[in-house]
Amino acid sequence: MYQLGVMHYDGLGTKEDPETGVEYMEKILYSDSPKARHLKFAAAYNLGRAYYEGCGVKQSTKEAERLWLIAADHGNPKASVKAQSTLGMLYSVSVLKDLKKAFFWHSEACGNGNLESQGALGVMYFYGQGICQNTKAALECLREAAERGNIYAQGHLVEYYYSRKFYSTAAAAAKRITENDDIDMLAKMTDCLPTYVAKGVAMAAFYLARCLQLGLGVHQDQAAAKKYYSKACLLDPGVASDLELAANLGRI
Numbered sequence: 001m002y003q004l005g006v007m008h009y010d011g012l013g014t015k016e017d018p019e020t021g022v023e024y025m026e027k028i029l030y031s032d033s034p035k036a037r038h039l040k041f042a043a044a045y046n047l048g049r050a051y052y053e054g055c056g057v058k059q060s061t062k063e064a065e066r067l068w069l070i071a072a073d074h075g076n077p078k079a080s081v082k083a084q085s086t087l088g089m090l091y092s093v094s095v096l097k098d099l100k101k102a103f104f105w106h107s108e109a110c111g112n113g114n115l116e117s118q119g120a121l122g123v124m125y126f127y128g129q130g131i132c133q134n135t136k137a138a139l140e141c142l143r144e145a146a147e148r149g150n151i152y153a154q155g156h157l158v159e160y161y162y163s164r165k166f167y168s169t170a171a172a173a174a175k176r177i178t179e180n181d182d183i184d185m186l187a188k189m190t191d192c193l194p195t196y197v198a199k200g201v202a203m204a205a206f207y208l209a210r211c212l213q214l215g216l217g218v219h220q221d222q223a224a225a226k227k228y229y230s231k232a233c234l235l236d237p238g239v240a241s242d243l244e245l246a247a248n249l250g251r252i
Contacts (some may be wrong), residue, residue, distance in 0.1 A: 119142065210252065
């Protein structure tokens, strides 16, 4: 029944029918059958996703939160680790923003092996978001997440190297990151959100462009700089705009 729900919701091997997918997930979540017990956390996570996206049901961030809390089960490693990480994201950027809750859930998910949350924790430690600022802990999280393939963490490490004037290291790392800009493929490979993969590549592209423009750690190349500035803008206009403003103000 769970597989049928996923197939209907995502249109896998059948016509996309999110309403039917939601019905299957609800039957599993509220079933008294012992056979459904091990699927309840996954069903709650998927129902939360449906409510958050407003797909097959009326959109409700509060209902998504309620269902994801069920799925996360207080950080239980046998529950939905994806829901734990998703709660970290939810409390970071939505109308329910609460950075202390975000830090808690990213910590739980990271402890249960979630790669996305490990990178997010590094950023939160770095900027003191929901926790006291701790550069050592930030770099530990970012480096380990980067080694495991977290592109967002890799982008933040490029920014750190640049800020410390390790220009050749920043440029070399940025070049590696920007060689692959197939965001959907990278997201699938790492099980990270495409939005944050794109942000990571955009950060790397902007700092590589900056190095090329000014000849920092690499040979100066205005044409290549323009190409990478354009890539950053295409991947994430918001990231590119914020970094351009910082550059214009002399902060980077």
